[in-house]
Amino acid sequence: MREKKPKGGLTLQFAKPLLTAFALGSVVALPAHAELDVATLKQAIETSVESEYPKLDALYKDIHAHPELAFQEEKTAAKLAAEMRAIGFDVTERVGKTGLVALYKNGDGPTIMVRTELDALPMEEKTGLPYASRDKTIWQGRETFVAHSCGHDIHMTSWVGTAKTLVGLKNQWNGTLMFIAQPAEEVVAGARAMLTDGLFTRFPKPDAGFALHDGAFPHGYVNYRVGVGSSNGDGLYIKFKGRGGHGAVPQETVDPVMMASRFVVDVQTVISREKDPTEFGVVSIGSFHAGTADNIIPDEAVLLGTIRTFKPEVRAKMHDGIERTAKAVAAMANAPAPDIKITEGIKAVVNDAAVVATAEKVLKEAFGDKFTATPPRTASEDFSEYINAGVPSMFFNIGVYDPERVAVARNGGPPLPDNHSPMFAPVPKPTIQTGVTAMTLAVLSAFDQRAKGQ
Numbered sequence: 001m002r003e004k005k006p007k008g009g010l011t012l013q014f015a016k017p018l019l020t021a022f023a024l025g026s027v028v029a030l031p032a033h034a035e036l037d038v039a040t041l042k043q044a045i046e047t048s049v050e051s052e053y054p055k056l057d058a059l060y061k062d063i064h065a066h067p068e069l070a071f072q073e074e075k076t077a078a079k080l081a082a083e084m085r086a087i088g089f090d091v092t093e094r095v096g097k098t099g100l101v102a103l104y105k106n107g108d109g110p111t112i113m114v115r116t117e118l119d120a121l122p123m124e125e126k127t128g129l130p131y132a133s134r135d136k137t138i139w140q141g142r143e144t145f146v147a148h149s150c151g152h153d154i155h156m157t158s159w160v161g162t163a164k165t166l167v168g169l170k171n172q173w174n175g176t177l178m179f180i181a182q183p184a185e186e187v188v189a190g191a192r193a194m195l196t197d198g199l200f201t202r203f204p205k206p207d208a209g210f211a212l213h214d215g216a217f218p219h220g221y222v223n224y225r226v227g228v229g230s231s232n233g234d235g236l237y238i239k240f241k242g243r244g245g246h247g248a249v250p251q252e253t254v255d256p257v258m259m260a261s262r263f264v265v266d267v268q269t270v271i272s273r274e275k276d277p278t279e280f281g282v283v284s285i286g287s288f289h290a291g292t293a294d295n296i297i298p299d300e301a302v303l304l305g306t307i308r309t310f311k312p313e314v315r316a317k318m319h320d321g322i323e324r325t326a327k328a329v330a331a332m333a334n335a336p337a338p339d340i341k342i343t344e345g346i347k348a349v350v351n352d353a354a355v356v357a358t359a360e361k362v363l364k365e366a367f368g369d370k371f372t373a374t375p376p377r378t379a380s381e382d383f384s385e386y387i388n389a390g391v392p393s394m395f396f397n398i399g400v401y402d403p404e405r406v407a408v409a410r411n412g413g414p415p416l417p418d419n420h421s422p423m424f425a426p427v428p429k430p431t432i433q434t435g436v437t438a439m440t441l442a443v444l445s446a447f448d449q450r451a452k453g454q
């Protein structure tokens, strides 16, 4: 389906209007023009990605087949460092353990940051794709499969493609590109590691920042939002302390499995009865460990969970309810008070209104009704660390699946695997193409806005 181009479309005033010609690869040569319209620019970017695609495809499949876990991304980082050096970036490795900072200076002007993640997940890929990962590694003392089931490989490839495209378009902007590859997003520790290692003191502090994430919606589509874009994520640890004994003599024991089980069920009333039902809040117990054998009532049960919210007041209310429920469950069993630790995690990503407004105009024209504002995602994301360190930013999402498959799924067909599913399988080409196009236009919009002093 073809998009209708809006009439009287927006034009971008670029920093260097006296453009004679520029070439992206050898495929496109845009005419000399004082102003460049978004549709022409979009087409130039797409043509560039098309000619670069065989290389990007090989990079994507290589990274996909050889994923690495948080803070172990040595080979992945080395691959990206080599790609960025080949494009002409000045690359510093080992920032925040395995992170990269790649700078490209192109005259005076603002510094615009683009971030990708480097890490994969400790799980087995079950997509059956020819380039599926079969790699294993040691994680927390155990051997595990590793898979790019969150699609960070799509982000890395789009990041390299965007860098290449922006350098090809360097007559269109002035300033510095700051491309960062961040380790350990999945354990929400990598952004902090890079900041602690001097990301904004050893290197320039960006005037604006961008990141993208893929998701289970049609490729070619871009979703975004102003304001809150992801959740506050806090960690929950509870140890119920019982008295162990024989499974056949329960009256001599205080059963921690019963306590933990009751807690897992009862804590959901904090969500359904205590919290305002119109406000977002989730508590999920993802790990439940107790006991060793069928006939032994263990001494203790340990639960690990996650608490997700958008608003601080909802967050405080939920913390209170969770603690109260855990203590009450122990009191009912006549057990000692449980150990409860709620670790403050990552804050919500809050998109900057001005950065979004500028990018919005350009992306709306480029993508038409395939660029849509959506509600915030309930996942958490440590891109918020850069925002909280003072970088006004925009975080957006790109789709990965064939639109026909999505339509079938929405009409009651088989659901499409989401991020973190072992079946998560983006269609590489149109997804990466959209990632590069959207990110390139977003970065150009930020340069353009700053050049005009808006």
Ligand SMILES: [Zn+2]
Binding pocket: 150, 186, 419, 420
């Ligand atoms: Zn993830």
Ligand SMILES: [Zn+2]
Binding pocket: 150, 151, 152, 185, 213
């Ligand atoms: Zn992710």
